[in-house]
Amino acid sequence: MPLPQPKRPIKTIAVIGGGTAGWMSAAAISKSFGRNIQVQLVESDEIGLIGVGEATVPHISAFNRLLNIDEAEFVRETQGTFKLGIQFKDWGKIGDSYIHGFGTIGRDLGLMPFHQYWLKARAAGKAKDIGLYSLNTVAAPLGKFMAPPRDAPAHSPLAEIAYAYHFDATLYARFLRKQAEAQGVTRTEGKVVAVTQNSESGFVESVTLESGAAIAADLFIDCTGFRALLIEDTLQAGFEDWTHWLPCDRALAVPCEKVEAPTPYTRSTARKAGWQWRIPLQHRTGNGHVYSSQFMSDSEAADVLLQSLDGRPLADPKAIRFTTGKRRKLWDKNVVAVGLAGGFIEPLESTAIFLIQSGISRLMSLFPHADFEPVLQETYNAQMQFEYERIRDFIILHYHATERSDSEFWNYVRTMPVPSSLKAYMDLFTADGQFFREGTELFGLTSWVQVMLGQGLSPRSYHPAVDWVKDDDMLSLIDHVEKVVASNVALMPRHEDFIARHCAARSV
Ligand SMILES: Cc1cc2nc3c(=O)[nH]c(=O)nc-3n(C[C@H](O)[C@H](O)[C@H](O)COP(=O)(O)OP(=O)(O)OC[C@H]3O[C@@H](n4cnc5c(N)ncnc54)[C@H](O)[C@@H]3O)c2cc1C
Incomplete structure (x- = not known):
């Protein structure tokens, strides 16, 4: 050899x-x-x-660790804030709101993920909104945030708070x-x-x-x-x-004055031909309107953006064109x-x-x-292709799984054929509420389940093993999770207080 x-x-x-x-x-x-x-x-x-x-996803912490970046210094130097997830408003239908939070939902029981029990309990009218069973989705709208404290007991939800940053x-x-x-x-x-x-x-x-x-x-x-x-x-x-599949091809970005304490989440509000982001930083709020030029003019897009800012714009909107x-x-x-x-x-x-x-x-x-060696390049390209495609599918899901029919744009994305890989995920979920993560794809069960439910997908049943657990045991698990989440969130400081204590940036 x-x-x-x-x-x-x-x-x-x-x-x-x-x-x-x-x-x-x-x-x-x-x-x-x-x-x-x-x-x-x-x-x-x-x-x-x-x-x-x-705005980022929690994986950026691994990058920062590789570089030995001190978190407090990094947040301070970049006017950063913390992010527990993304709030989606008006996506499934106008008036809807849900949070895609990082971290986990509830607590698994046996082999089954928590949401499987929740599906059964919910059908019986005995479970509340899925967002009440995850620390991130309860803490975010209350404006609470903390990084996991070093002395948190191992199984406490506080020990596992998953978060990213805005900067x-x-x-x-x-x-x-x-x-x-x-x-x-x-x-x-x-x-x-x-x-x-x-x-x-x-x-x-x-x-x-x-x-x-x-x-x-x-x-x-x-x-x-x-x-x-x-x-x-x-x-x-x-x-x-x-x-x-993703017809948005333009964005207008504009910072505005900060008018309230920064929220520990990004907000994404669906609009007539796209959506608008709101990213709170320590010194200002970032905003942008992502839209499809096939369905909306640039001037209308600018009006939509400028009419819905929290505070006074700090610059003229910057126009960006892109092809997905x-x-x-x-x-x-x-x-x-x-x-x-x-x-x-x-x-x-x-x-x-x-x-x-x-x-x-x-x-x-x-x-x-x-x-x-060509094999290195081939492997790299194949893996990146997979990674991009799985993210692409996850983004398409937000547009396609909707009841919105109030504009040509929403009619197009709601009725368009989607990639077969996405259709397979949606079919799997709408059958028995299941999700199967492929390889190293970025978004896992928590993300897909929250977004599929948030967008209004409704499974016809649940995993058969759910029926093997006594209803009383299942309901006490669900009740227990809700109480544990609520009591732990009550212990968390407000986001702005956490920042003030650990990583306040210089005021500008
Ligand atoms: C509207 C919008 C919103 C976004 N929001 C997010 C978000 O919330 N979260 C997220 O993760 N990502 C987001 N992104 C993506 C993110 O902005 C980019 O991935 C990131 O900024 C990296 O950009 P870049 O470095 O590739 O390009 P750029 O920032 O454009 O940098 C290009 C660099 O190349 C240099 N350059 C170009 N041509 C030459 C030349 N001829 N000679 C020398 N230098 C040259 C430029 O000077 C510059 O330094 C968003 C993108 C868009 C368009």
């Missing part, structure tokens, strides 16, 4: 782009690979950042830049105007800046945002367009696209920063030698 032999290693990486994707990539790689690899980053002040992307995207990139530069990343300011490829292999050899300087590297990470300078302009990796979908290859030759250069799914569940994080960690796991 041949023994593994050393191969020529990659020695230099050029990250092109200094937005969230660029600085996350540079910070993570320099932290993990140390000085074994030289990382340089190029960004153009003239082009600037997209400047949105302010100012520009401050986040700045924060990561400081960290990355301290780890040895070198930054060059300048606009890339030309890309040189190897005449035989097509591999990218260098990029040339407006100043005439050339930057060569073994591996290029394309973080140039929607421009996709290397992966598309140069390598023409191709784009898979998902607009027929992803590159056919996120890794092609010696270029890996991370962030908006790789693809975009609208921010309804705050998944883009997660996809950056997962793209980087997957790249580090499948890191090539300088010979770029």
Whole structure:
């Protein structure tokens, strides 16, 4: 049997782009690979950042831990707040509201997840709204938040509070830049105007800046945002367009004055041809209207947004155009696209920063030698495809599972054919209330069940094993969970008090 032999290693990486994707990539790689690899980053002040992307999912904590980021410092420096979930208003039908909370629902009994018992009890009129059985969904609307206290008993719901963050995207990139530069990343300011490829292999050899300087590297990470300078302009990796399932293609973003204590959740309100976000930060509130230009004009979209802000707008709305979908290859030759250069799914569940994080960690796991074994790229692309598609399906679910029929937009999304993978999940749930997580997909049972119920999907039955538990035992479990959740939430401080005590930002 041949023994593994050393191969020529990659020695230099050029990250092109200094937005969230660029600085996350540079910070993570320099932290993990140390000085074994030289990382340089190029960004153009003239082009600037997209400047949105302010809500996250809990996985970002793992990224912060990798970088040894101190949570209090991070929240303080980015004007951050905490996020227990997302409140969805007017999605299933006008007047509806539910919260997709992180964490767990209730407590499992035997092999069955809690919601299975809840389905039976609810049908008998003996269970309340599913949101009352999860700490996050009870605490969020009450404005309560705390990070799990170190001394919480192991089985207390307080020991398992799952949360993410809201933060100012520009401050986040700045924060990561400081960290990355301290780890040895070198930054060059300048606009890339030309890309040189190897005449035989097509591999990218260098990029040339407006100043005439050339930057060569073994591996290029394309973080140039929607421009996709290397992966598309140069390598023409191709784009898979998902607009027929997710027709929103524009956004208007505007910050407004903060008029109340920041809520520990993001709000998403469905509108006539899309939806509006509200992201509370310490110094301001971020807002945006995501809409479909097929169904609404830009001026109407601006009116909808500006008429429903909490406070005075602090800038003119920024217009952003996008196409939902992803590159056919996120890794092609010696270029890996991370962030908006790789693809975009609208921010309804705050998944883009997660996809950056997962793209980087997957790249580090499948890191090539300088010979770029094709199997590494193929594996990377297949796994990223799966990850994007499962998130895509979850987002489509919010639009498709609705009773709304008050506009052409809602009639379209409600009646459109959906991907067979999503249909299979919906069929499974509407049969016996079941969910089966595939592989490493981002959203698990809690998320899918909350959103499917919240959007009005109603299972015809429940798992047969539920009937093997005595009704009295089942009802006492349900009752107990409600009481435990309520009593633990009562112990939690208010979100603003927690921030004031641990991570208040400088006032601006
Ligand atoms: C409307 C909207 C709302 C969003 N909300 C969320 C959210 O709530 N949560 C979430 O997780 N994500 C969200 N996202 C996604 C999030 O904003 C992005 O994933 C994130 O900001 C990463 O962007 P980026 O770094 O890929 O691109 P950008 O921020 O656009 O950065 C691109 C970089 O490339 C540089 N560059 C480009 N061309 C050149 C060139 N020729 N030469 C040199 N440099 C160049 C630019 O100067 C810049 O530094 C949202 C996106 C949109 C559009």
